[in-house]
Amino acid sequence: MNDLDKIDRALLAALQTDGRMSNAKLAETVGLSETPCARRLRRLENDGYIERYRAELSRRALGLGVYAFVYVRFAVHDKNQANRFEREIQAIPRILSCHNVSGTADYVLQVVAHDLEDYGTFMRDQLRGLPGVTAVESALSLREVKSPGALPLA
Structure with a gap:
């Protein structure tokens, strides 16, 4: 910088x-x-200051009305299992981001879905079956107050 x-x-x-x-x-x-x-x-x-150029799409226009923060926990902290989990989530488009975090959760995901039924199906059929996942907790966004914006340059 x-x-x-x-x-x-x-x-x-x-x-x-x-x-x-x-x-x-x-x-x-x-x-x-x-x-x-x-x-x-x-x-x-x-020099890597600009990583890529892309368009920002409207979730509403695309019919993605549910935006959730998902806290994922593992019972066993095995490096191979974590690597498999991280590889598999790369292939799931509705997972917008995944962060390995400190605290009570091992990962925090940002997930979109069309509606609550679609979200529930995703949780049941995909997320809970990923390697290492033993507990999942969701926080649904009720309203976005500030969206990811420009990075501070000062």
Whole structure:
């Protein structure tokens, strides 16, 4: 982060707001001409500050009305079992994220489903059958107050 100057931070901030911004608009936004802007952008990508570009889709428009935080616990903490669990969840699209955490749970998942019945079926038929899973607790989101947004650049 110390390698970033004011213009680099401005580039990253602008792209977090609009990842489809053209190079010309981006250059104008940060006060550069197009060639130096493109060069800086390429460096930021190559240095790993920008991992990828993607579209943010609407859960509502896609009919995914249930958003749950799922706390998964293991009875036995075996490295091979944990590795199998982590590999298998990679292939389940409705699991948006998975974090190995400290505390009473071993993992916290973010999961989407069409409705409560769909969520219940997923829990019964998929999640509870994953390697190592002995207990599952869900917290359903009632309302999103703040969505994942731009990373702080200060």
